[in-house]
Amino acid sequence: MKSRLIATIVTLIIPVSVSASSVVYEKIHRDKIHAHLVTVNLADPETRVSVALARGGIGKSESFKSIVTRTAPTAAITGTFFDTRSLLPTGDIAVCGAVVHSGCIGSALCIDTDNKASIVPMARGRKTAWAGYETVLSCGPALVSNGAVSVRLKQEGFGGSLSAPAARTAVGINRAGKLLIVAVNSKISLHAIAGLMAKLGAVDALLLDGGSSTGFYGGGSYRANPVRKLTNLLVVYSKSKDYNNAKTALAPASLFAKAEQKPARTTADALSKVMPAPAINGDVIMAVDSAQ
Numbered sequence: 001m002k003s004r005l006i007a008t009i010v011t012l013i014i015p016v017s018v019s020a021s022s023v024v025y026e027k028i029h030r031d032k033i034h035a036h037l038v039t040v041n042l043a044d045p046e047t048r049v050s051v052a053l054a055r056g057g058i059g060k061s062e063s064f065k066s067i068v069t070r071t072a073p074t075a076a077i078t079g080t081f082f083d084t085r086s087l088l089p090t091g092d093i094a095v096c097g098a099v100v101h102s103g104c105i106g107s108a109l110c111i112d113t114d115n116k117a118s119i120v121p122m123a124r125g126r127k128t129a130w131a132g133y134e135t136v137l138s139c140g141p142a143l144v145s146n147g148a149v150s151v152r153l154k155q156e157g158f159g160g161s162l163s164a165p166a167a168r169t170a171v172g173i174n175r176a177g178k179l180l181i182v183a184v185n186s187k188i189s190l191h192a193i194a195g196l197m198a199k200l201g202a203v204d205a206l207l208l209d210g211g212s213s214t215g216f217y218g219g220g221s222y223r224a225n226p227v228r229k230l231t232n233l234l235v236v237y238s239k240s241k242d243y244n245n246a247k248t249a250l251a252p253a254s255l256f257a258k259a260e261q262k263p264a265r266t267t268a269d270a271l272s273k274v275m276p277a278p279a280i281n282g283d284v285i286m287a288v289d290s291a292q
Contacts, residue, residue, distance in 0.1 A: 022047045023074045023238040025219030030199055033184060033192065036216050036223040037200065038075040040179035040236050042115050048243035049111045049179060050135050050250055051079060051095050052233045057252040058101050059087050061229035064215035065222065071235055071249045072242060076217040077181050078169045079232035080106065080139040081209045087231050091138025092122060094130050096247055100255040105157050106140035109171050109206060109234070117173045119204040137234055143170055143194035144205035151194050162207070167214040167224070168193040171234065172202030180205070181234065183216035183224050208234065 022044035026037045040047055052071045054062035068076050080103075081090045091103040097113075110120045110133045122138055130136045141156045143149070153162060165187040172180040180202055184193060190207070197205040215233070216224040235250075237243040 021238060023236055025075065027223075028200075030196055033188060033196055034186065035196060036183045036185075036218060038077075038181040038218045038236065040075075040181065042111070042117055042177055042179060045115060046238065046240050047115065048237040048240055049117070050235050050237075050243065050246075051093050051137050052076070052235045052246075052249070053093075053095070053100070053251045053255075054087075054229070054231050057255050058089070058231075061087050061231050063229050064217075064226050064233070067230065067233050068217050068222075068235075071233075071246045073217070073235035073246070074238040074242070075181065075219075075236040076215070076233050077171070077183060078209045078213050078215045078226065078230060079234050080137055082231040084228075089232055091140070092125065092130065092136055093138065093232065094133055094136035095251045096256070097134050098256045099130055099136070100251050103138055106138040107142060107156075107206060108136050108138040110137075111135040116177060117179050119173065119206060137232075139171075139208050140206050142205070143190075143207055144172060144198050144202045147198065147203050149191065149194045149198050151190055153190075163190050165189050166211040168210045169208040169214055169216065169224075170197055170205055171208055172197045172200070172205030174201040175203055179236075181216075181218075181236070183214060185214065185224050 022041035024039045028035050028037050040049065052067050054060045054067060055070065082088060089101055089103055091106040092099065092108060093101040107119055107121050108125055110118050110125065112133050125136065141151060141153055141158045143151060153160060167186065168184045168188055170182045170193055174180060180197065180200055182197065182200070193207065212227045213230060214224045215226040215230065
């Protein structure tokens with residue numbers, strides 16, 4: 001009886017482990033690679049995943065820390081690639097169910113209205129104007145497909161400069177439907193980050209912007225800080241009320257108004273407006289024409 005009482009008292013005074021959270025940060029070590037990992041349990045209806053744009057919206061940039069401070073997520077990571085001259089993201093972006101930017105390349109991480117994550121090719125998503133998705137972030141190239149490492153830069157329209165060793169960020173989905181958000185501060189190859197994502201259990205995974213753009217916030221601390229300003233982040237909230245409070249900070253209201261009036265361009269239209277651009281630290285893969 002006495003031992004039961006002691007056990008009950010101990011249970012009451014010991015705080016709940018952070019692992020009980022639906023947004024869990026870990027520092028991991030796999031095959032000589034040190035990385036930062038946030039695992040997001042999307043089965044928890046309280047969790048939310050979105051895209052945060054720089055203050056002012058498309059074509060603007062802002063420091064990583066400033067975006068995080070302004071939008072107050074539980075975790076955040078660098079989003080998709082962007083042209084350093086025009087500051088236009090290279091892929092489609094939808095925030096709170098509205099397509100706020102049409103890019104030209106990449107498969108997309110999508111979160112649907114049931115809070116389920118999937119990887120959707122841009123061509124397929126555009127057929128329905130990304131209908132049914134709360135969040136869309138077109139990035140890529142693919143790192144893992146159906147549980148196996150699969151890197152095909154040319155087939156997906158990406159430049160070979162991405163193969164050079166660089167700091168990396170990536171996002172994946174495991175068999176349980178959880179989101180895996182990963183950053184590596186050291187310089188590693190494209191195949192190395194793909195291999196890491198597969199070993200972490202990703203069934204499908206995409207590369208995010210990296211190199212000098214690498215940023216990561218998790219566990220209440222900044223784990224990687226980019227040396228340049230960014231145009232977009234992938235952000236995670238552990239509580240829906242925090243997400244709802246941040247909605248007005250994720251993207252300008254004017255973009256949501258335009259999204260209601262403007263249909264997404266077709267892939268052919270987007271690709272016809274692309275001009276090759278030199279790679280800078282593996283971050284820039286192409287320049288997107290500023291005409292939107």
